Amino acid sequence: EDKVVQSPLSLVVHEGDTVTLNCSYEVTNFRSLLWYKQEKKAPTFLFMLTSSGIEKKSGRLSSILDKKELFSILNITATQTGDSAVYLCAVHSGNTPLVFGKGTRLSVIA
Amino acid sequence: SAVISQKPSRDICQRGTSLTIQCQVDSQVTMMFWYRQQPGQSLTLIATANQGSEATYESGFVIDKFPISRPNLTFSTLTVSNMSPEDSSIYLCSVSREGSTDTQYFGPGTRLTVL
Numbered sequence: 001e002d003k004v005v006q007s008p009l010s011l012v013v014h015e016g017d018t019v020t021l022n023c024s025y026e027v028t029n030f031r032s033l034l035w036y037k038q039e040k041k042a043p044t045f046l047f048m049l050t051s052s053g054i055e056k057k058s059g060r061l062s063s064i065l066d067k068k069e070l071f072s073i074l075n076i077t078a079t080q081t082g083d084s085a086v087y088l089c090a091v092h093s094g095n096t097p098l099v100f101g102k103g104t105r106l107s108v109i110a
Numbered sequence: 111s112a113v114i115s116q117k118p119s120r121d122i123c124q125r126g127t128s129l130t131i132q133c134q135v136d137s138q139v140t141m142m143f144w145y146r147q148q149p150g151q152s153l154t155l156i157a158t159a160n161q162g163s164e165a166t167y168e169s170g171f172v173i174d175k176f177p178i179s180r181p182n183l184t185f186s187t188l189t190v191s192n193m194s195p196e197d198s199s200i201y202l203c204s205v206s207r208e209g210s211t212d213t214q215y216f217g218p219g220t221r222l223t224v225l
Contacts (some may be wrong), residue, residue, distance in 0.1 A: 032212045041200050041219030043153070048213050088152065092212050097143070097168065100152040 002027040004091050006101035013108055017079050021104045023089030024071040031092040033072050035063055038086045038103070046074070046087075079108045112137055112205055114217035122223045123193055130189045131220045133203035138183035140208040144176070145216075147200040159186040159203075193224045 003026045013019055025033065032050045036043035047056040049065035049072060056063050060079075065072045076083055086103040093099070113136040123129050133142065142159040156176055157165040165178035180186040190197050200221050204214040 034213065036216075041221060042202065043216045045213060045215055050212075090153075097155045097158070098153075098214060100154075102152045 002091065002093055002096060002099045004089055004099050004101035006087075006089050006104050008104060009102065010105040011107070013079055013106070015080060015108055015110050017108075018075065018077045019079060019106060021074040021076075021087050021089075021106070022071060023074070023101055025089075025091045025099075026070065027091050027093035027096075027099065029094035030067065030070075031094070033065055034090045034092075034098070035072070035074050036088040036090065038088055039084075043088055076106075079106075081108050081110055084108045112139060112207070112215050114203065114205060114215060116201075116203060116217040116220050118220060119218060120221040120223075122225065124225055125194055127193055128189055128191045129193065129222060130187050131201050131203075131222075133186045133188070133217055135184045135205055139205040140183075141206045141211060141214075142180060142186045143204045143206075143214065144178060144186070144188045145202040145204060147202065147219075149198070153202065156188070159188075190222065193222075195224045198222055198224045 007022045034048045035046040047063045052067040060077045063074045086105050088103045090098040090100045115134045117132045144156045145153045147153050155168050156171045157167040159180040161180045177189045200219045202219045203217045206214045
């Protein structure tokens with residue numbers, strides 16, 4: 001059975017800190033890994049990763065994939081209170097639908 | 111990305127009733143999906159809404175409980191039938207486009223509370 005595990009489950013940091021969120025997976029026929037930010041109800045797309053070692057970057061957020069070790073990290077630098085959210089990792093494998101992890105709840109305090 | 115709207119945004123319903131949730135996209139999309147997110151849990155796929163044919167349901171979800179329609183490439187509905195308190199969840203539709211089918215974009219969600 002395909003599995004996606006995120007860690008930590010929750011994290012509290014101060015504004016300006018840098019955080020690293022982890023996502024490990026066990027799937028057959030890996031296709032892609034996606035990161036989403038969920039603030040209230042709707043997950044907002046952040047990144048899609050398909051190749052190892054190529055960093056995707058958007059402002060203070062960046063992500064990288066390691067297909068050999070089967071994990072991805074999401075980095076957020078100089079965190080702001082607006083970064084407070086649940087960050088979801090999801091993986092596509094073969095012809096199966098997206099499998100989501102349980103998410104990491106990030107709280108950034110002023 | 112696509113602009114996706116869902117109606118209603120939230121509802122409180124009585125046990126035994128049914129609710130239909132609508133998902134509208136501003137442009138034609140290849141795939142439309144319906145997810146459920148129970149309190150404190152991650153997203154679980156209910157079904158893939160197929161245009162012009164029956165939806166494809168995931169294990170644990172059945173058409174009688176969650177009938178789905180997709181009459182065209184921009185619109186779909188999900189009905190939650192004969193509701194019980196266990197159906198209290200956020201229901202989300204998502205879409206993907208041809209050429210980028212792995213990337214899914216989500217609608218704003220419907221928060222359902224069943225009393």
